[in-house]
Amino acid sequence: xxxxxxxxxxxxxxxxxxxxxxxxxxxxxxxxxxxxxxxxxxxxxxxxxxxxxxxxxxxxxxxxxxxxxxxxxxxxxxxxxxxxxxxxxxxxxxxxxxxxxxxxxxxxxxxxxxxxxxxxxxxxxxxxxxxxxxxxxxxxxxxxxxxxxxxxxxxxxxxxxxxxxxxxxxxxxxxxxxxxxxxxxxxxxxxxxxxxxxxxxxxxxxxxxxxxxxxxxxxxxxxxxxxxxxxxxxxxxxxxxxxxxxxxxxxxxxxxxxxxxxxxxxxxxxxxxxxxxxxxxxxxxxxxxxxxxxxxxxxxxxxxxxxxxxxxxxxxxxxxxxxxxxxxxxxxxxxxxxxxxxxxxxxxxxxxxxxx
Numbered sequence: 001x002x003x004x005x006x007x008x009x010x011x012x013x014x015x016x017x018x019x020x021x022x023x024x025x026x027x028x029x030x031x032x033x034x035x036x037x038x039x040x041x042x043x044x045x046x047x048x049x050x051x052x053x054x055x056x057x058x059x060x061x062x063x064x065x066x067x068x069x070x071x072x073x074x075x076x077x078x079x080x081x082x083x084x085x086x087x088x089x090x091x092x093x094x095x096x097x098x099x100x101x102x103x104x105x106x107x108x109x110x111x112x113x114x115x116x117x118x119x120x121x122x123x124x125x126x127x128x129x130x131x132x133x134x135x136x137x138x139x140x141x142x143x144x145x146x147x148x149x150x151x152x153x154x155x156x157x158x159x160x161x162x163x164x165x166x167x168x169x170x171x172x173x174x175x176x177x178x179x180x181x182x183x184x185x186x187x188x189x190x191x192x193x194x195x196x197x198x199x200x201x202x203x204x205x206x207x208x209x210x211x212x213x214x215x216x217x218x219x220x221x222x223x224x225x226x227x228x229x230x231x232x233x234x235x236x237x238x239x240x241x242x243x244x245x246x247x248x249x250x251x252x253x254x255x256x257x258x259x260x261x262x263x264x265x266x267x268x269x270x271x272x273x274x275x276x277x278x279x280x281x282x283x284x285x286x287x288x289x290x291x292x293x294x295x296x297x298x299x300x301x302x303x304x305x306x307x308x309x310x311x312x313x314x315x316x317x318x319x320x321x322x323x324x325x326x327x328x329x330x331x332x333x334x335x336x337x338x339x340x341x342x343x344x345x346x347x348x349x350x351x352x353x354x355x356x
Contacts, residue, residue, distance in 0.1 A: 032049055033049070035048050035093070036088045045058070058112055058122060061123050066078060076160055080132065088114065097109065098110075100138065179194075181194065182207065189201045196237055197214075197238070198235065217229050219298075224266060261276075262330070265297075269342055272342070278331050280296040282326065283296065285325040292309075294307075294308075294325075304343070309345070327355075329354055331353075
């Protein structure tokens with residue numbers, strides 16, 4: 001009788017094991033669990049894994065960003081981040097890799113699951129709620145399911161697809177984006193007008209490419225660099241008195257940075273390895289677990305970033321991410337390249353001055 005009872009308990013334990021095996025198998029294949037410490041935006045999390053903070057990019061989706069490097073603030077970016085926060089902030093999650101380990105910004109590429117008994121896939125939940133689009137630039141194994149989830153959200157008019165997409169159209173037309181004007185002209189060509197500039201002689205078939213190009217230049221470049229690049233592309237100010245030299249002219253040659261010389265922040269790339277003084281307005285700030293970032297332009301991937309490490313932050317004004325944002329500052333430091341990104345590390349608050 002004892003052996004029968006033992007055998008019965010053994011069979012029961014074996015049955016429980018097989019019931020739970022799918023979860024243990026997925027957890028072991030992903031090999032990672034962690035706690036969500038921060039929701040950066042609708043597709044990026046900071047997760048503490050094995051005692052270390054890691055940036056995690058959700059595979060296969062593209063959510064609107066509040067700090068897009070070329071487009072600025074995108075439609076529904078706040079709502080997407082808030083929705084993702086409501087699902088996972090402060091919770092334990094399971095991370096599962098696919099075909100690639102990390103992206104070029106060293107963010108882990110993962111499917112992110114809530115813990116049992118929920119076990120929902122966050123990547124998929126964002127698509128189902130209409131808070132993200134499928135990102136198909138790179139291959140991933142769950143593409144078909146993700147495309148189907150986005151299609152369902154479109155049909156149901158959720159999130160980004162509300163009112164057949166007209167919600168976003170009204171948001172943009174309400175002043176959240178600069179309009180592009182298209183005017184029919186002689187010879188069956190068109191004039192493209194944008195931000196006080198115009199380009200004549202654009203053929204019908206080239207209109208989509210031209211619109212995309214000028215919007216990308218405006219979003220990615222500083223004012224001065226945009227004016228020069230647009231001119232080189234054939235745009236001229238509608239007011240001729242506001243024309244600028246071309247990018248290849250002598251007027252654009254860099255001047256040497258002598259002692260005390262203020263270098264335009266958009267020209268910092270010309271002085272890598274040098275200690276210089278730059279001046280400009282901080283338009284973007286972001287405080288992560290170990291570092292504070294201050295930017296002169298939303299396109300932080302192209303232009304100079306001021307970096308303050310966590311151990312130095314107590315010496316700076318309280319809440320420096322808000323103390324400097326929107327302020328015109330003068331900053332002294334050495335320009336360095338960190339993974340192809342321009343940085344100036346500050347350790348002493350005396351090296352940054354808020355200007356009147």
